[in-house]
Amino acid sequence: MLKGHRTWIFDQKPKIISTGTVGGPFEAEGMLADDFDYLHSDLWLKQDSYEKAHRVMLEEACEKAINKGDLEKEKIQLFLAGDLINQITPTSFAAETLGAPYFGLFGACSTSMEGLALAAYIVNTKGANYILTGASSHNSAVEKQFRYPTEYGGQKPPTAQWTVTGAGVAIVSDHGKGPxxxxxxxxxxxxxxxxxxxxxxxxxxxxxxxxxxxxxxxxxxxxxxxxxxxxxxxxxxxxxxxxxxxxxxxxxxxxxxxxxxxxxxxxxxxxxxxxxxxxxxxxxxxxxxxxxxxxxxxxxxxxxxxxxxxxxxxxxxxxxxxxxxxxxxxxxxxxx
Amino acid sequence: MLKGHRTWIFDQKPKIISTGTVGGPFEAEGMLADDFDYLHSDLWLKQDSYEKAHRVMLEEACEKAINKGDLEKEKIQLFLAGDLINQITPTSFAAETLGAPYFGLFGACSTSMEGLALAAYIVNTKGANYILTGASSHNSAVEKQFRYPTEYGGQKPPTAQWTVTGAGVAIVSDHGKGPxxxxxxxxxxxxxxxxxxxxxxxxxxxxxxxxxxxxxxxxxxxxxxxxxxxxxxxxxxxxxxxxxxxxxxxxxxxxxxxxxxxxxxxxxxxxxxxxxxxxxxxxxxxxxxxxxxxxxxxxxxxxxxxxxxxxxxxxxxxxxxxxxxxxxxxxxxxxx
CATH class of the missing domain: 3.40.47.40 (Stage V sporulation protein AD)
Known part of the structure; x- marks a missing residue:
């Protein structure tokens, strides 16, 4: 199981049996548009705040993954997820909608693999049969919080990076097919x-x-x-x-x-x-x-x-x- | 292992082999002063910000637990912890000092048991021999962030609660003695x-x-x-x-x-x-x-x-x- 000081080997080969990916309008113009389950043309997702849009995007990704996996949401035994917003509130609200047991994670942009590592570990050792894990961010919610209101038109140096508007989740299970x-x-x-x-x-x-x-x-x-x-x-x-x-x-x-x-x-x-x-x-x-x-x-x-x-x-x-x-x-x- | 939908049974009985608890001046006047390993008389812990004081307090608690457990810090295979500050930065800086693999958690005031549940699960299934887990908060750092600067003297209703200045951590292991x-x-x-x-x-x-x-x-x-x-x-x-x-x-x-x-x-x-x-x-x-x-x-x-x-x-x-x-x-x- 533990190999060396920092590596887990998953001998039971837990599988990613389903995924859900949702993006925004800027992602729809990108290279990977065809790889999303759903792309929104409206950055607000018809919500009245970017944080609510963020939450809805994550909820949709979860729903997609559950539907594609032909599961009911009651089957999910643990939701392992996080985001960049203070106190990861979009994720916690999505956890409420999902209704599954929930461990909030914070690893900034490493959260996706923090969640997948934990999910695989727990499924591998029979602590759950179905774990939903993922991460999400919303460009405008993050800009507002970490930088300046976008309306200011603040300049950025070429070393800066662009926050993705997107939610990606996976269902990890010991049943079913997948990598x-x-x-x-x-x-x-x-x-x-x-x-x-x-x-x-x-x-x-x-x-x-x-x-x-x-x-x-x-x-x-x-x-x-x-x-x-x-x-x-x-x-x-x-x-x-x-x-x-x-x-x-x-x-x-x-x-x-x-x-x-x-x-x-x-x-x-x-x-x-x-x-x-x-x-x-x-x-x-x-x-x-x-x-x-x-x-x-x-x-x-x-x-x-x-x-x-x-x-x-x-x-x-x-x-x-x-x-x-x-x-x-x-x-x-x-x-x- | 999994019993019902939401309960893990730890058949290997992982143990809490050591703990570290650090508090502030207000806690020193409290009922449980004798139960702390260390109590600070200065809310700033000689730092130039409350957030740095927060981090130092957590670092001290970790060090205490490691020393009391008669371990070297290199033995710690995972640090599972979180706090209330935006992007849990005091915990992440303490993780840097500790040097162990680190999963940041966010569960607000439930973080202590989110961490202990995960630590026990992972030790129980042989994913680690020594996990350090805990949670911390600093009254003034939290007041500044969640409410108003304390200097404003904002009034609070009797239903409000007082944020503890304290860091509490435990080492969970399959070796050694403890509950x-x-x-x-x-x-x-x-x-x-x-x-x-x-x-x-x-x-x-x-x-x-x-x-x-x-x-x-x-x-x-x-x-x-x-x-x-x-x-x-x-x-x-x-x-x-x-x-x-x-x-x-x-x-x-x-x-x-x-x-x-x-x-x-x-x-x-x-x-x-x-x-x-x-x-x-x-x-x-x-x-x-x-x-x-x-x-x-x-x-x-x-x-x-x-x-x-x-x-x-x-x-x-x-x-x-x-x-x-x-x-x-x-x-x-x-x-x-």
């Missing part, structure tokens, strides 16, 4: 002393490297074991920094097989600075696009390394550095 | 439509009742099985409402054995309105006072039901109701 979750390596906080909230990719890169190296070492495998190592969300800068760091540390990864969720979701012409980010980003890319690629047989084994910058507007104002973390989960499709 | 964690019942969100942030006890009471009833039913036990059912933190109003509700539902609990962490920590003369609350409250009361009572043989079996009001200042401003949750963990001392 297996085979292992997880738990992240620890890595803080290299960077403090620029407009360069989170650069800040998070060392955390991703720490987790990837630990994962390969503790599992005793080579990077070539995976068809894809997908970080999320480092953007252009963080991806480059982390790739260089890995190379320096002697971890030889084929550059084509080392990709970032934050660089997959939008088109080049979309003005997203260094790439996408947000709690929902790695969730929708993994549970939508990457699992679809698995279904098509394009990927057999992948490692998703969700990275989180655990800052807040207050820690930025107080001149704190940015504590970062990355959790890695390996998903393998044995049917292909 | 056993025997089961946990996971909470689901219960929202009766109350929206007054100055009466969280009343709002949370139905969530506590839901979890207690489910726990007794799924474990197939009578309330008299426990020497103590300790809710945390309902305060006077929530305790009374929940006790009446349980009685109405036919759950006969001896009133002396139904107590609230929020009513234990301070003296009657301390001006805490309806009682204490805050993420740290049930953590310090459980890991300090209640475990000390267990050691003395005064309690053999107890159920700690940590309750959380999953609101935020923004949801209050947006006229939302308060989603509430309660997680229950049973701790039994078989050596007494």
């Amino acid at each position: 297996s979750i085979t292992s997880a390596t738990l992240g620890r906080v890595v803080n290299m002393g960077l403090s620029d909230p407009f360069n989170m990719g650069g800040a998070m890169a060392p955390a991703a490297v720490d987790t990837i190296e630990t994962h390969l070492k503790e599992r005793g495998i080579d990077p070539s074991y995976y068809d894809l190592i997908a970080t999320g969300d480092l953007g252009h800068i963080g991806r480059e920094v982390s790739f260089d760091l890995l190379k320096k540390h002697g971890v030889a990864i084929d550059e084509k097989k080392y990709q970032d969720c934050g660089l997959m979701i939008y088109r080049e012409k979309q003005p997203v600075f260094a790439g996408a980010s947000g709690t929902g980003c790695s969730a929708v890319v993994t549970y939508g696009h990457l699992l679809n690629r698995m279904k098509k047989g394009e990927i057999k084994r992948m490692l998703v390394v969700a990275t989180g910058a655990l800052l807040s507007p207050l820690t930025v104002q107080q001149n704190e550095t940015i504590p970062c973390i990355a959790h890695a989960v390996s998903i393998e499709n044995e049917d292909v | 056993s964690i025997t089961s946990a019942t996971l909470g689901r969100v219960v929202n009766m439509g109350l929206s007054d942030p100055f009466n969280m006890g009343g709002a949370m009471a139905p969530a506590a009742v839901d979890t207690i009833e489910t726990h007794l039913k799924e474990r197939g036990i009578d309330p008299s099985y426990y020497d103590l059912i300790a809710t945390g933190d309902l305060g006077h109003i929530g305790r009374e409402v929940s006790f009446d509700l349980l009685k109405k539902h036919g759950v006969a609990i001896d009133e002396k054995k139904y107590q609230d962490c929020g009513l234990m920590i301070y003296r009657e003369k301390q001006p805490v309105f309806a009682g204490a609350s805050g993420t740290g409250c049930s953590a310090v009361v459980t890991y300090g006072h209640l475990l000390n009572r267990m050691k003395k043989g005064e309690i053999k079996r107890m159920l700690v039901v940590a309750t959380g009001a999953l609101l935020s200042p923004l949801t209050v401003q947006q006229n939302e109701t308060i989603p509430c949750i309660a997680h229950a963990v049973s701790i039994e001392n078989e050596d007494v």
Whole structure:
């Protein structure tokens, strides 16, 4: 089960039996529009606040996953989820609608894999038969909270990232069909002393490297074991920094097989600075696009390394550095 | 392992082998001063912000627990913790200091038992040998964030509660001595439509009742099985409402054995309105006072039901109701 200090091996091969992914209008113009279950043309989702829109998006993703999995919501024994909004209220309200037992998580943009690792662990050890896990973010709700009202038209440097409007969830079960979750390596906080909230990719890169190296070492495998190592969300800068760091540390990864969720979701012409980010980003890319690629047989084994910058507007104002973390989960499709 | 829909039975009897509890000057004047490992006379802990003081307090509690457990910090395989501050930054910074793998949790004042339930589950199923889990809050950091600057002298109604300044953590292990964690019942969100942030006890009471009833039913036990059912933190109003509700539902609990962490920590003369609350409250009361009572043989079996009001200042401003949750963990001392 536990291998080394930080890696769990899931010998019972819990499966992702269903997923739900919902996005907004900006995501509808992106590269992965076809991979969403539902895309909204209205950023408000007919609600009177962005936070309510955020909640509705997550509720829809949960409902989609439950319906696609041909389940009733009463079957769900645990909901493991979180978001970026203060006190993760959109997720807690969605938990109320779902009605399942609920553990709120906070891992910023690493939440997707914090939840998937825990879900796989608990299903693997028979603590639940069906766990719903996921993460979500809403661009405007996050901008309002972390930065300035968008109406101010504040300028951003090219190192900034664009928060995804999206909710991605998965149902993990010991019953049914789907790709297996085979292992997880738990992240620890890595803080290299960077403090620029407009360069989170650069800040998070060392955390991703720490987790990837630990994962390969503790599992005793080579990077070539995976068809894809997908970080999320480092953007252009963080991806480059982390790739260089890995190379320096002697971890030889084929550059084509080392990709970032934050660089997959939008088109080049979309003005997203260094790439996408947000709690929902790695969730929708993994549970939508990457699992679809698995279904098509394009990927057999992948490692998703969700990275989180655990800052807040207050820690930025107080001149704190940015504590970062990355959790890695390996998903393998044995049917292909 | 899983019993019913929401209860985990821990057949391997993971143990609480060590604890750390730190409090502030107001707690030093309270009823449980002798149960803290360390009490600060300075609310600032010599830091230049309340949030930094909050972080230091949690770091001290972790260090205390590790030292008392005669461990090195490198032995800790997982840190499961959270607090009330936006993006739980004090906990994330403490996780950096600790250096262990880290899953951030958010369950407001239910976080203590969210963490203990998960820690016990993971140790029980051999996913880790040593997990450090806990919760903390700092009165002034919370007041600043959730209410008004204290300098305004804003008036509060008698239904309000007083946020504890304290950090309480426990080390859960399959090695060593200490009381056993025997089961946990996971909470689901219960929202009766109350929206007054100055009466969280009343709002949370139905969530506590839901979890207690489910726990007794799924474990197939009578309330008299426990020497103590300790809710945390309902305060006077929530305790009374929940006790009446349980009685109405036919759950006969001896009133002396139904107590609230929020009513234990301070003296009657301390001006805490309806009682204490805050993420740290049930953590310090459980890991300090209640475990000390267990050691003395005064309690053999107890159920700690940590309750959380999953609101935020923004949801209050947006006229939302308060989603509430309660997680229950049973701790039994078989050596007494």
